[in-house]
Amino acid sequence: MGWLVITCLAVVVPVSLLLVWTDPGSPTSLSGRLTAAWRISAETLRLGAATGTPLRMVLSAVLGLVALLCVSTLVGVITTGLAERMAELSRGRSTVLEQEHVLVLGWSDQVTTVVGELIAAQAPRRPRAIVLLADRDKAEMEEALAARVGLAARGRIVCRSGPPSDPDVLALVSPRSASTVVVLPSAGPTADAEVLRILLALRAVIGGYTDGPPVLAAVRDDRYRAPARLAAGPLGTVLEADTVTARLIAQCVGRPGLSLVLRDLLDFAGDEFHLTDATAFQDGPFGATLLYHPNSCVVGLLTPDGRTLLNPAADTPVLPGSRLIVLARDDDSTRVEDCRHLVDVSAIATARSEPAGPSRLLLLGWNRRAPLVLEQLRSTARPGSVVDVVADNAVPGPREPEADRPARHDVRFRSLPLSRPEVLLDLDLDPYDGVIVLGPDQGEGCDHPDDWTLVTLLAVRLLEQRTGRETRIVTELVDDRNRPLAPVNSGSDVIVSGMLVGLLMAQITQNRHLASVFEELFAADGNSVCLRPAYAYIREGAEATFADVVAAAQMRGECAIGYRRQDIANTGSDDHGIKLNPSKAVRRVWYAEDQIVVIATDRLTPPSIAVNEPAPVQSESE
Numbered sequence: 001m002g003w004l005v006i007t008c009l010a011v012v013v014p015v016s017l018l019l020v021w022t023d024p025g026s027p028t029s030l031s032g033r034l035t036a037a038w039r040i041s042a043e044t045l046r047l048g049a050a051t052g053t054p055l056r057m058v059l060s061a062v063l064g065l066v067a068l069l070c071v072s073t074l075v076g077v078i079t080t081g082l083a084e085r086m087a088e089l090s091r092g093r094s095t096v097l098e099q100e101h102v103l104v105l106g107w108s109d110q111v112t113t114v115v116g117e118l119i120a121a122q123a124p125r126r127p128r129a130i131v132l133l134a135d136r137d138k139a140e141m142e143e144a145l146a147a148r149v150g151l152a153a154r155g156r157i158v159c160r161s162g163p164p165s166d167p168d169v170l171a172l173v174s175p176r177s178a179s180t181v182v183v184l185p186s187a188g189p190t191a192d193a194e195v196l197r198i199l200l201a202l203r204a205v206i207g208g209y210t211d212g213p214p215v216l217a218a219v220r221d222d223r224y225r226a227p228a229r230l231a232a233g234p235l236g237t238v239l240e241a242d243t244v245t246a247r248l249i250a251q252c253v254g255r256p257g258l259s260l261v262l263r264d265l266l267d268f269a270g271d272e273f274h275l276t277d278a279t280a281f282q283d284g285p286f287g288a289t290l291l292y293h294p295n296s297c298v299v300g301l302l303t304p305d306g307r308t309l310l311n312p313a314a315d316t317p318v319l320p321g322s323r324l325i326v327l328a329r330d331d332d333s334t335r336v337e338d339c340r341h342l343v344d345v346s347a348i349a350t351a352r353s354e355p356a357g358p359s360r361l362l363l364l365g366w367n368r369r370a371p372l373v374l375e376q377l378r379s380t381a382r383p384g385s386v387v388d389v390v391a392d393n394a395v396p397g398p399r400e401p402e403a404d405r406p407a408r409h410d411v412r413f414r415s416l417p418l419s420r421p422e423v424l425l426d427l428d429l430d431p432y433d434g435v436i437v438l439g440p441d442q443g444e445g446c447d448h449p450d451d452w453t454l455v456t457l458l459a460v461r462l463l464e465q466r467t468g469r470e471t472r473i474v475t476e477l478v479d480d481r482n483r484p485l486a487p488v489n490s491g492s493d494v495i496v497s498g499m500l501v502g503l504l505m506a507q508i509t510q511n512r513h514l515a516s517v518f519e520e521l522f523a524a525d526g527n528s529v530c531l532r533p534a535y536a537y538i539r540e541g542a543e544a545t546f547a548d549v550v551a552a553a554q555m556r557g558e559c560a561i562g563y564r565r566q567d568i569a570n571t572g573s574d575d576h577g578i579k580l581n582p583s584k585a586v587r588r589v590w591y592a593e594d595q596i597v598v599i600a601t602d603r604l605t606p607p608s609i610a611v612n613e614p615a616p617v618q619s620e621s622e
Contacts, residue, residue, distance in 0.1 A: 113502030250376030287314030
């Protein structure tokens with residue numbers, strides 16, 4: 001400080017003297033010139049410009065110093081306060097003042113999918129803010145979301161940093177005024193317990209179980225589902241993420257291309273499920289509604305008491321106050337128009353597709369979802385089907401069956417070091433109708449589970465080239481960016497578990513009445529999305545409209561929602577030949593290789609499926 005004062009005086013005083021002595025109008029006397037030099041120096045240093053006696057000049061200088069000190073202190077206080085406030089904003093610890101926003105709590109693999117799909121769903125309407133609270137750095141969250149949703153949509157995303165299970169932190173994001181609250185499980189071992197704590201903190205902040213917005217949460221272990229439902233309240237919906245993934249894997253085993261259909265059905269880029277008015281069909285049968293929607297596909301009813309009937313019988317009455325569940329572009333694009341004139345009965349086929357026989361599957365790898373996959377396969381497989389499990393020594397065994405469920409068959413593992421490519425290349429795939437590849441769980445010595453999965457898929461691909469026989473593969477990936485890297489043939493399905501669960505949560509967030517629809521679609525029994533051969537609906541080579549397909553499906557007790565063209569399914573096109581919700585007036589020639597996408601049920605008796613040690617796993621040279 002002293003050197004600063006000396007430096008200022010060493011510059012200001014000589015320059016002031018020079019200005020006075022070089023000014024022709026300055027006083028001629030020495031005292032006058034010194035007084036002028038003092039005035040210039042005092043004004044420069046803000047010490048006052050009073051002249052006169054030395055005492056007067058000292059007092060003026062004292063007042064100037066005090067004023068300078070006060071102003072400097074005030075500027076420092078303001079600067080420090082602004083800096084602290086800006087730092088608080090950058091840390092994401094400020095209060096959110098939004099109303100009717102979507103509140104997302106927690107960070108997981110699904111967060112970018114959920115946020116991206118919510119923004120896509122709001123695109124046609126006035127966008128609502130999406131507030132995200134997670135125990136991560138605010139800048140990191142914003143960068144991750146910007147890479148997924150783009151810079152244009154970042155203005156609708158508000159990130160806050162802090163533990164969502166802390167009621168004081170949770171109160172900062174205004175959960176009471178939110179329109180919907182979404183709770184995501186993390187990737188850690190205590191993810192489900194953390195979800196439960198967040199739900200309890202949410203109720204503590206809102207102040208009860210009957211008030212507040214609807215809550216959608218996801219847990220991984222079904223043992224946490226009942227407590228989470230209690231904590232979520234009567235307006236809450238709780239999904240089992242691992243169970244949903246296991247059901248998708250089991251369903252895709254016998255339905256090639258199903259993962260592509262479900263992904264198209266769940267995202268907001270195309271057509272999705274909506275609820276529409278059913279007043280025009282009041283007191284009439286449900287079957288009459290199918291051919292009265294030219295630009296949407298009717299798949300079910302929402303009864304006045306809130307029950308969901310997916311693909312009900314054709315004679316089910318449409319009661320007053322009911323709403324139709326339709327597949328449409330958006331919720332206000334559905335219109336009513338008679339399409340029965342588009343139906344040509346002569347084009348409808350009379351033959352039915354034969355049900356598939358027993359199958360033999362090979363499951364490579366093991367993770368926490370593997371027991372659920374086996375359980376789903378037991379519920380859906382044909383009598384006599386067999387699943388052979390080959391896993392590494394380090395994997396745990398399957399969990400014990402619940403007391404109220406049928407006893408499971410003996411599960412024995414073929415222990416092989418699957419992490420070694422030469423072991424994979426010795427597998428014999430000829431006896432199998434399909435292969436299921438499951439990567440290890442995160443945190444079990446593998447930071448990137450997809451790495452092991454990609455190596456396994458590459459080995460299977462090399463075996464296919466060696467034998468000249470394509471094998472249908474169903475595999476699970478964690479990161480969607482690895483989907484293009486998966487070396488699989490065109491008849492295989494790649495399931496990105498985090499993305500599909502995120503898409504499902506985004507759909508239910510937009511309309512919680514759809515939760516029961518998707519729960520039945522992904523269940524082991526009941527109605528589900530099926531791909532059936534086109535020759536079972538339309539005569540091979542016949543030219544017919546999609547209204548003919550809808551009528552043919554109605555005769556079989558099914559609801560047709562689209563089709564897949566096999567001639568472009570393997571060409572690498574963006575839609576993979578899948579067309580959901582086509583216009584009823586669309587007319588084309590139908591071939592035997594085409595597939596019809598329907599909402600249907602197999603109505604099979606519960607089959608038995610054996611899980612054995614795979615005897616045929618051996619070297620081809622042997």
